[in-house]
Amino acid sequence: MGLMSDRHIYDRSNAEQFAAFADAVGDETPLYTRLGRAVVDDPGLLDLTSGTLPGQPAPNVLFAAVQYLLLGGAPHELAAWYPGLSGTTPPSGDPVPAFADFCRSYEAELRRLISTRRTQTNEVGRCLALLPALAAVERRLAAPVRLIEIGASAGLLLLLDRYHYTYGARTWGPTESPVRLTTELRAGPPPLPAHLDIQDRVGIDLNPIDVTNPDDARWLEALVWPGHETRQKQLRSALGVAVSDPPDLVAGDALDVLPRILSDAPPGAVPVVYHSFALIQWSDDQRARLDRLLSTAGRRVVRIWLEWFGYQRNRPLIRLFDYPDGPADGERLGRFHHHGRWLEWGATGS
Template sequence: MQDIGDVAAAFRTARGFGSSPLYGRLLAVVAADRALLELAARTRPGQQPTFALFGAVHHLLLAGTPDPLAEYYPSVAGAAARPVDGGTGLAFARFCAAYSDRIASLLGTRLVQTNQVQRALVLRLGLALLRRTTSAPVCVVEVGCSAGLNLRADRYAYTVGGTPVGDHSSPVHIGVDVPDTDPLPDLDRLPEIADVVGIDLAPPDLTDADDRAWLRALVWPENSHQAAQLQAAMAVVAADPPRVVAGNATEIGPTVAATLPPGLPRLVVHTATRIHVPAEDRPAFDAAVAAFGVDGPMLHLALEDDHLVAPSGRSGWGLTATDARGSRTVAVADGHLAWLEPLPAMNDLA
């Protein structure tokens, strides 16, 4: 159970919902409705109540729960979906009241585990940056990896700033708008991967239909391309899943780090993960990440800072790189990686 005041603030101040007019409207609806806030407060501690509540409702609608609210969801109604209007908030409130027990059950048992496949570019970028500085095999770690889809970043096709890279035969295609690719490393020149491991509190099982359905529900209703991308990536990864360890990174991080081949460089990545860690636990989270650099040189990439402005003036998330020289912001990107603007510090990695 979360503090209702904190929940209200989360809905009132939420950012980054620009690609979902539906959720953009519903943020204000929930923030002004005591009953909806009390329901959203059932979200597990540390989890973002905005994503959790919207995901739970979406999950029920995608499963076929009959209700007029479904008419507003393009993911359910398709091209015939109703545009957001004066009745949207009332329909949402009525749905939540009618199915509050089922929604509360999802909020109490599920985690916000969005596998935004576009973010696989962060991992591929990290590999290419390491290859620019070393020819050694690399160990790859993702903290908060969900089902591990982004750990297979080397299996996907990309178009980055108009240039195709990666596995062109892959059913997973990731297109990212990059206005200036000059600071980027060669994304087709990757190191050998010596080991791959992910850590997640409760990794979804890609062989379980309900787990797959939950991941699908976390994709916003208007984002049909992202949903198709997710389905394709789940098929690729289910055929050859990476090693994923269940547990809290603050507790098992050092143990997992000890399983990596000593001396080899390691790439440690997390994207929109630290924001789901309770504030009081973040120092321990940071220490757990740092532990991966004890037995080998480490490049740590984190897409977590959602209050930056790109050179173009777009509001985005900061991509921070930490290595032997310290930390610096090397790019600003859309939170879903629809676009990325590299900064000069991209060329300043040890």
């Protein structure tokens, strides 16, 4: 990975994004790696992604749009390369001709999806990093919290205390939960909350995903990479948990909505604002505005950062910022795999 891989998505052409995506996700999704490299060299396929919404990563949106149509039953030989759809081992041949043909055949639908949909992958595996970060908050605060998620998608991370976790020999959460999350510990051990006291919780999203709407659920499923059966199963289980008591989600730009939500927090509850793979879609100016907003909130706010900028390989960071009604004091807590496969707790490494 060269310098380009650390550059912001706003500074890259779509061709550069596909190249960086293929580079970064290589061994995790061989199909998308192959297709990503093919798109770089195909002006027609690149043009298909010219209408993405601002800040939207072209590879994720194109691949999700294609899978969304396949999940909806679009008949095409390309489905054979998606084990979750075909139920069989993918063919050994090159998927690129089938992919290109699919894109030509469904061009109008794809353009419509690409120009209206967002990368909203709601990955419950990230709760494996959020939970110990909340334990770190608990150690600082010893007070009830109001969880506020920026870029919540369907709000599945907001429900983190309804899932069951295994960290090596330790477990946490309701044993009967259908959502079972496990990670490989690369350092550690991470702290786990002793008395997680969530007074209330709310998510903000430009486009909240409604867990009770089958079309929304299909888009979430389309964002999961082919062959990632465990993630797909976890997503379905988490949606099942959410449907019985959906999270409270507010539609809007977090920078507009957050001031009201911060001032509404119940007395005695400290707002804990977190964002997970959302600021990748923001410009530098938006990120600076968020920092200003939190440091001038007129009250103490804690912020948890779970972000992965620019497809750097395996380097999402877990950070904590404490805004004591002024500029933040920050701490790096660790890093983790972007779907929670491993967790490296502690401030060591690059």
